[in-house]
Amino acid sequence: MSWAAHQFEVYAVEAHLPKKMVGQVSWFAIFFGDFTPDFLAKFWVYGVTINGHHFGASKPDQWHRGWPGMGISHTLFFGILVTIGIWAWKRNRAWTIGYLLGFAAHVLTDVNDSVGTMLMFPFTTLSWSLHTWAYAATVSGGKYLDAASYYSSLGFVMDLFWLVVVLVSWRCLTREFWRTNVVPGDPYVWSWLGQWFDDRGLLAIYRSVFFYGVCRMIAWSAWAHIVARPVINGVVHHGYPYDLSWNGPWWVKHVTLPHVTPLIVLPAALMLLGFVYLVANTIWDRMAVGQSSANASRKLRR
Amino acid sequence: MTETRRTRRPYPPPPPKWVDVLLYAGAAVSYIGFSVYFKWLLDWIVGPVWLVAWVWGIPALIRLVRHQPVRPPRGPRSAPASEEPR
Numbered sequence: 001m002s003w004a005a006h007q008f009e010v011y012a013v014e015a016h017l018p019k020k021m022v023g024q025v026s027w028f029a030i031f032f033g034d035f036t037p038d039f040l041a042k043f044w045v046y047g048v049t050i051n052g053h054h055f056g057a058s059k060p061d062q063w064h065r066g067w068p069g070m071g072i073s074h075t076l077f078f079g080i081l082v083t084i085g086i087w088a089w090k091r092n093r094a095w096t097i098g099y100l101l102g103f104a105a106h107v108l109t110d111v112n113d114s115v116g117t118m119l120m121f122p123f124t125t126l127s128w129s130l131h132t133w134a135y136a137a138t139v140s141g142g143k144y145l146d147a148a149s150y151y152s153s154l155g156f157v158m159d160l161f162w163l164v165v166v167l168v169s170w171r172c173l174t175r176e177f178w179r180t181n182v183v184p185g186d187p188y189v190w191s192w193l194g195q196w197f198d199d200r201g202l203l204a205i206y207r208s209v210f211f212y213g214v215c216r217m218i219a220w221s222a223w224a225h226i227v228a229r230p231v232i233n234g235v236v237h238h239g240y241p242y243d244l245s246w247n248g249p250w251w252v253k254h255v256t257l258p259h260v261t262p263l264i265v266l267p268a269a270l271m272l273l274g275f276v277y278l279v280a281n282t283i284w285d286r287m288a289v290g291q292s293s294a295n296a297s298r299k300l301r302r
Numbered sequence: 303m304t305e306t307r308r309t310r311r312p313y314p315p316p317p318p319k320w321v322d323v324l325l326y327a328g329a330a331v332s333y334i335g336f337s338v339y340f341k342w343l344l345d346w347i348v349g350p351v352w353l354v355a356w357v358w359g360i361p362a363l364i365r366l367v368r369h370q371p372v373r374p375p376r377g378p379r380s381a382p383a384s385e386e387p388r
Contacts, residue, residue, distance in 0.1 A: 035346070143341075144341070194374060195373065195374075195376075196373060196374075197354075197358055197374070198313075198316070198358070198374040199316070199374075200316055200322065200357060200358060200361070201354060201357070201358030201362075204353055204354045204357035204358050205350070205354055207353065208349070208350030208351075208353040208354055209350060211326075211329065211330065211333075211349065211350065211352075211353040212346065212349030212350050212353070214330070215330055215333045215334050215337065215344075215349060216337075216344050216349060218334050219333075219334045219337040219338050219341075219344055220344065222334070222338050223338050223341065227338060227339070
């Protein structure tokens with residue numbers, strides 16, 4: 001799984017929208033699209049322990065990404081279904097396309113860990129994984145081991161990569177960008193929030209996901225490498241050891257699900273990303289017609 | 303008979319840029335500092351709320367103490383953008 005990368009990619013998607021969609025896609029929809037897979041699946045991955053009894057998935061990897069399990073929440077198929085539902089409900093292309101792009105970004109980023117995602121669901125339930133770093137959510141280790149493992153492996157590099165992508169497009173964090181590109185994509189939501197918050201507050205809301213991403217990256221890394229004193233193979237370490245090799249870190253069990261050969265995963269993921277952008281680009285203009293007629297019929301009903 | 307009218311204090315201008323920078327930096331340093339030791343703070347709700355609480359909440363609290371309006375004024379100025387939805 002990816003950690004802060006999921007926060008950064010919201011801004012990366014917003015900053016790299018196709019030209020004709022600039023200023024017209026909902027940032028909230030991108031956020032919710034990116035957020036949905038883990039919102040649906042992750043709470044039970046770690047579970048909760050009450051009075052010594054653990055409530056949660058007995059096989060976190062199977063539950064999170066597999067089938068049967070909540071792995072469907074990390075499939076493009078599910079994202080497309082929800083996207084169709086949003087369009088059928090609201091006839092709002094800013095939300096429909098934003099949600100689709102955010103969701104796709106999450107699903108495609110998650111192919112990097114050793115469990116991967118079921119990219120071709122429902123045609124096959126095989127996982128598509130690059131095995132870049134080890135999936136480390138376990139019943140005994142919980143969230144802490146997962147975080148320590150991620151921020152000791154190439155997962156940390158993945159977070160840094162997405163951070164750099166956002167920083168290269170740093171204008172997407174400015175007040176000017178927010179006013180000209182983000183607010184027009186979602187004027188009703190921002191003006192509704194504007195009842196309570198002034199522009200500085202609204203801008204802070206927009207930047208808050210990025211803030212959370214940066215801070216959690218630093219905080220988890222600091223905890224894992226400075227504060228924690230793990231015992232690995234009977235040896236007390238001052239911080240979890242870094243292992244930036246493929247499949248790392250070595251001190252975590254390498255969990256996998258039945259999967260396709262990793263060699264085809266990167267080209268397939270890139271092709272799917274291109275496909276999603278192509279489809280979004282193609283249906284964008286047609287959706288304008290549907291949205292206008294829906295708005296007209298709404299006005300007539302009033 | 304004397305006519306009394308409640309005069310509403312005007313909404314204060316936004317603080318200078320350096321105050322904003324300080325608030326953002328304060329939010330980041332405090333959030334990272336606390337969450338390293340209290341890891342439950344590293345949550346997708348707490349994190350964003352922490353920033354908004356610092357950047358918007360602290361100045362709002364100061365306005366409240368000074369009996370200035372906390373909510374932004376209604377009208378064209380309150381809308382963040384004048385563009386029509388597309």
